[in-house]
Amino acid sequence: MAWIFLIIAGALEVVWATGLKKLGIAFSWTLGALTLIAMITSLVALYAAMTRLPLGIAYPIWTGIGSVGSVLVGVIAFNQNLSTANVAGLTLLVFGMFLLGSDAH
Structure with missing residues (x-):
């Protein structure tokens, strides 16, 4: 069950990071409340x-899910361009998360 909570926490990190980006574009009290x-x-x-x-397992994986998810949202929703170095970095990040998680019991 802990892993499910961790995945939910990471997904919600992507949601609030996206909300902050959208608030920077056009402020809305409703969006601000949903982001909060x-x-x-x-958390x-x-x-x-x-x-x-x-x-040492939960926190890096939470931030990793948020990082990878936020980059994907940036590419899909905000037309962010990724360089080869960006893709390599994300690949290493995902690989690192799998290595961290593989040893957790």
Whole structure:
């Protein structure tokens, strides 16, 4: 169950990061409130995951999910361009997350 909470926490990190980007483009109180709710819920889910997973596993994977997801949203929704170095970095990040998670019991 801890892994499910961690995945939810990471996905919600992408949601609130996207909300912050959209708020920077056009402010809306509704979007601001939803972004804040996503932030709080992400942290609560991370807390739930950390009750069973070590800090050194949960936190890097949470930030990694958020990083990769945010880059994908940037490419899809905001027309962000990725260089070869960006793609290589993301590939290493995903590989690193798998290595971290493979040793967690």
